[in-house]
Amino acid sequence: MTLCTDEEEREYARRSRQKCLKLVKRPAVAVENFGDVCKAVNETHERMGLSTTPGEAIREALKLEYNKMCMQPLERNKQDEHSH
Numbered sequence: 001m002t003l004c005t006d007e008e009e010r011e012y013a014r015r016s017r018q019k020c021l022k023l024v025k026r027p028a029v030a031v032e033n034f035g036d037v038c039k040a041v042n043e044t045h046e047r048m049g050l051s052t053t054p055g056e057a058i059r060e061a062l063k064l065e066y067n068k069m070c071m072q073p074l075e076r077n078k079q080d081e082h083s084h
Contacts, residue, residue, distance in 0.1 A: 004010040045051040052060075 004013055042051065
């Protein structure tokens with residue numbers, strides 16, 4: 001616009017700028033309610049036996065890992081006994 005020499009050029013630049021800005025505007029985001037989807041997922045998990053309370057899955061995984069770590073020395077001792 002600063003390079004325009006008369007009012008007609010400024011008006012053309014303004015309209016061109018408005019047109020470009022209109023093209024790049026994003027459409028309004030529609031707010032969706034995923035409550036029904038969440039409910040269906042929870043019911044499906046319940047039927048499949050996959051439902052857990054928050055943190056329960058992590059506690060189970062840690063318990064399995066701990067048990068595995070505790071059993072490794074016992075298994076090594078048994079292997080050592082058999083190799084002698």
